[in-house]
Amino acid sequence: MDETFAQALRRCRGDLSQRAVARLAAVGKGHVGDLESGRRRPSLAVATALDRALGAGGTLVDLATTPAGASAVERAAALHKGLDKHLATGVMSEAGIADWEYTVDRHGRATRYRPEEELLLDLVDDFAVLQRHLGYCHAPDVRRRLSVVGARFCGLIALTLLKAGEPAARHWWRTGRRFATAAADRADASDADGRAILSWIYAQEAYQLYYGGDLHGAVDLANHARHLASGIPCAGPALAASLQARAHAALQQPDETAAALAAAQAALDRLDPAERAASAYGYSASQLHFHAGNAWTHLRDVRRAGEEHKRALELYPPTEYTDRALVQLDQAVCLATDGDTAAAAAHAVTVLSALPTEHRSALILYRARALAATVPATRQKLPEVRELHEMLALPGGEA
Template sequence: MRRLRFRALVEERGWTSHRRFDVKFAMARDALAGREKDPRLYTVTVAKRTFERWMAGDVKGRPYPDTCRVLEHLFGVPAADLFSPMPEPEVSKPGDEDFRREIHDALTRGRQGAAQARVWEEVVLRHALATRRRPDAELLPELRRDFVALTTALEQPQSLAGLRTLTRTAAWMGGLMTLCLVRSGAHERARAWARTAWTAADEADDDAVRAWVLAEDAYGLFYAGDPSGAAALARRAQGAGGWRGVGAALAAPLEARAHALRGDTRRTHNALARAERVLETLTDDQRQDTAVGYTEAQFRFHQGNALTHLGDVDRAAIAHARALELYPVEERLDRALVRTDVATCRLHRGEAAGAALELLDALTDLPEPDRTGIVLARGRHLAGLMPTGSDAPEPVRALRAFLAEPTPAPEDP
């Protein structure tokens, strides 16, 4: 059978498995259906057996018209050309200068791609570090700008190794977008970016980044008020990474916090014990204080939060103190969230005025750009549990007045 142009284009893009092709086909199909307002297109699929026949050149006629429309949108080539045989390549003579130059250019492109991939890995690390120090409102436009540039790089010819690294970089960048949007309180947009990051992680076929992306998405569900979904996705994230690595270290305490919100003491403590074991196995590089690392300070914060939700105020206080001891002063957001848990424990003890003072002090210590998203949502929730009316102490009234001030919405990335 003759080699079809379809196969040549699939191989050129690295979509040679049906799973990878199916992801790209579905994305093109959904985009086309939305653009043309044709809901019928959403049902169009290419079965694995059909894909394998096309790759083998076993084509007796063109696919169904709607399938052809999607394929033309995906490849930018008429369906008639897609299923036409490729011309036989001309055999170059030994020593042919054009042939030598073609090989040289291909090898050079590969080296440039690998160097470019290393640059993008540095970009990811820079953004991952910035998430620990800078407000999300500043980071989101920069992340978006670099993602646009990364997309341009992905469209250029790359070596296989360079393409895989760039695709993995896209997964990390998508996960960082998810993280910033979750912290900003933009939960629907965070989930959309998480799906993009999932796709890139699957394309790169990298278990470590897949686990980390799933963990970030689980955090989005947690802060959106879906503890059951968060626990299930956090469990899946741990399994995806082989129950080790940064993804598992991040996901296990999140699973504990979700169980604690539901009052499940046994599962909470099991997940916390698992998280501590994973933390002990992390390398020094994996313990870096960035969004793609995990530290003891983060674990103590998450441990304290889980114990706070369980109402175990004495053990929570130990974790809070350790977290505040370990976190540098530049970690303003996480320190504020720890102090919110401290205030919650004081309220559990019946100290409404002390809880309000603790929370108000934590919030006013935050620069205004950081007073958005999850920290204010948690502050408002806690303030809603405090006495109202004439029974409300003055610090409680001051806290409510502070929280009543409007906050800016996160910029749309």
């Protein structure tokens, strides 16, 4: 039978009195008595103090974190948590920092093909471990690099929540900005990492305002992102300029839209190949064609939009579920703009049906519902429109 904490404490105490043990561990005598009788569960701090006072070699700490009768999986989890805490107190080596930088970059690439809910779990787990490292003192350069990693994690969590339609994303943008600002404050004049990640966060946050309907706010925030990274070849200005183009188009401002698309192209041309990778942290030609197509769709320029849609779908890989689906829904909007409501609804149904269930994010459904909402009342009874309503679980799905 597994030994309980109370039993182990009595055994380790041996001939010592409870008062003596309490004095050695700097806890109250009554506290020791309650622990031995099982009336109270030990905190980790108290268990650690008693373990050291009695020379228990970690036995009391183990029993405090993993109760008797715990499964092997629970014991392994408790052991791992303890090891993480132990490792976090050590000096962060160059290899350790590089590993964290690789980890967050890997998550950035995973945004292009992993479902939001699945990715979010891994992001939160990894960030919880990073948080332990952030709680200790580090050399300035190490602290700066860890702050950049922290900003990237926050940005990814916010972006994932945004795609899932969760308003809590806005809190993570704010925290990400604080990490990025800390990194920028610690950087010397030649180091642009802090400003680059801060620009990226502001650009991504502008998308939340855009999808929330605050088009003017989105343009303003994106402009700030571009200003922050002035002179730095990074993804932030490209993301920001393309977002401005989409917002200007939604506001029916064609001249401003064209100027923003030109700025996005110029920013893309300045990027190194590594910055054009398929990642949340990069910006690629496929994204620019997608964003340009969306802008021309808003402006009802079906010919230009169609050219951009075609090129985007040629460049995106099949695993790029979210962006491909959004491009295809823009194609449906263009069909509706041309007056072919039935074809538009049928195309939207085909897009949603082909999309794996786990990839039907709130963002994609939002775009599909926006399309459905534009169907005139006189065409609501078309079979294709009714099928789209049924798929989206909207009123009007029934005959």
